Amino acid sequence: MAGPTTAERGERQQESSDPPLPRRRLRLSRLRTIIILAILLVLLGAGSVWLLYGSQWTRVEKVSVSGTRVLTPAQVRAAADVPVGAPLISVDTEAIEARLRRKLPRIDAVDVVRAWPHGIGLKVVERSPVLIVQKGGKFVEVDDDGVRFATVSEPPKGVPALELTPARSGSSAASLRRFGEDRLVREAVRVADAVPAAVARHTLVVKVRSYDAISLELSDGRTVAWGSGEKGASKARTLTALMKASPDARYFDVSVPTAPASAGS
Template identity: 30%
Template structure:
């Protein structure tokens, strides 16, 4: 039988803890002397005289403490290896459990830092928003009203009084519209916050286009037929008076007349004396100088208004020998007629 292969000699510890070598070991190493205590590859010697063996793997480092008392066991392992016997199970049972030092992956560290940064930013923004929204520093203290002619700004400010003291960011346009809705002269409203304490409100008023004769005076109406005021003297408003027969007009006919009047430029509207209609297709206007405007229906009212304005301007400076104009017929705006 062939002899079992011999393994390299291992330095042995004597009773004093210093390494010794057997003759066979020295011979195997070519006469190498073990007078100095060698270190296991990658290891180091601690101040207490024990040796530290560093095992290596592909990914982690395994630390195995080795002391002088374990030297005898190591010698026995070497002897067993030479004799062919193996006492590794008992050795493993006595050996301390290895300590594994797993490094934290760089990607995981970066992701953790990014999450912490995002959470911190969100917390700061939430705190600032809460301070801005609920802080009394931004409460409404001044309400500025613009765009009023018929109304006094104080009327709108009084209607918006419930908004005073409310945080400015919490005031919405719907809140402003709801509070001014009872004021009939207001057609629409826009609001804008002006930090730190001012609410700017811009009012679009209803425009009076006609007076409607009533038993005790006149009602002032706009282009939608909404009564926006009353008047005792018709001269207070430079708008035409709807013919007294308008009291018997249907609602659609009345809206047709007011719609026509709302399309007229202010300079033309100021020259009208009356407006009348027997139906929605027969609107007629009477100027204060006696001239008549045959308007027809309410279609193409913007185009008809421009044509009428041009005809009236031309009639003011008639050509020599031309008869004065008594009727402006714009019922067909592409083919207007004067006579």
């Protein structure tokens, strides 16, 4: 009996090499799914780009301000110069923050946030004065970092005056040359921060003669020799105890907190 012809053998080999029909259909189905998903992703991406950059729905229409105490919202908005009408996504929030700090030194911190779909929020933290320096007929406010941030015509209530009175010769002059005026101001701030609350309410002047010769003048005429800004917590405790022990004294010295002294009546 004759065997299969060459053509028949070729057909059988072709049939054996072709994948089964269900498998081919599965591959085609997967390919169609991939193509459809790719098209959908492209459309979604294009739609998102249009929505964020081209649509009128996500453009800046409102700038809100919160946290102001001395500054007005109008001043903050003017300094921020937010590009109203621009796509919200394109607003450079870091540039706005830098602009606000540069134009309004009273601002200690600011957070610029996007309020979708139409707003920009400016959350401001203002500096608070802990000391004031009289300069002519004006007053310079100094914050708790020693930063002189604003000049005002009226001194804020309850804020002590800072007097820098270093001598032109001797140890006070040497202290000024060594530390510089800015460092002496920061030391005065350290002292003002450390003074007990009961004493701080009556403190009119923080006087700096040198780095380690800082004193307080109180509203009732009493004086406190504080020394340097070091060991502030210990000096505060000592001063509180000393004032209780000598309520009629007019002068208190806590420059060495382990050896305090009081005098006068």
